Amino acid sequence: MKYFFLAILISLELFASLDGITSFEADFTQSITDDKNKTLVYSGHIVALKPQNAKWSYIKPVKKDVFINDFEVTIVEPEIEQVIVKTLESNFDFFKIISNAKKIEENKYLANYKNSKFTITKNGSFIESISYLDEFENRVKISFKNQKQNQTVNKTVFTPVFPLNFDIIRD
Known part of the structure; x- marks a missing residue:
């Protein structure tokens, strides 16, 4: 669940207060x-x-791919030969959250979504980090570089790829 929520958060945070961004790529x-x-x-x-x-x-520390497409998240875990497919809530809107991000300081923004607060830090025009409390009250910080x-971006990169013998779990 942590990976699922994290993937959603980072995807939305990549665009927070930077409406002109159409694609984003980084190491994290x-x-x-x-x-x-x-x-x-x-x-x-x-x-x-x-x-x-x-x-x-x-x-x-482990290899894992998390794909987000429209209203579905697919998590491919090669080490345990498993794929988890989850449906996002139909009312989840990344860009509504982004448009609600408010500047609180120079290069720092705050976005609220479903009773959670996300702090977004920029360095110039790039998002440098995002911090938040997850659903288990853990402090999460995601830092970006490069x-x-x-x-x-070739859209095929967002198509989950995995061997046919992997177990598929629909959640």
């Missing part, structure tokens, strides 16, 4: 800190394209 580091200050760190690469397409490729914006 995601840290999740629990109430006992234990931190898990993940890293990988993201490619996103308006209106609702994203591919999160987690590289460390960002690219408004480049041509």
Whole structure:
């Protein structure tokens, strides 16, 4: 569930207050800190394209791909030969959230969605990081580097690919 929520959040945050962005690509580091200050760190690469397409490729500590297409999330976990397909809520609107992001300081924005607050930090025209509390009250921070914006993206990158022998779970 953490990956599912994270993928949704990052996809929406990539465009927060940057309405002119049509695509985004970056390396990311995601840290999740629990109430006992234990931190898990993940890293990988993201490619996103308006209106609702994203591919999160987690590289460390485990390999995993998270695909977001329209109203569906597909999580491909090669290490356990499993694919999880989830339907997003039909009223989930990435860009409504983005349009509600308000500047609170220089290069810092706040977006509210379903009783959660997301802090977005920019460096120039690029999103540098996003921070929020997840549904388990964990502190999550996603930092981006090697960002690219408004480049041509082949939509096939958002099509989940996995071996036919993987178990498929529909949630």
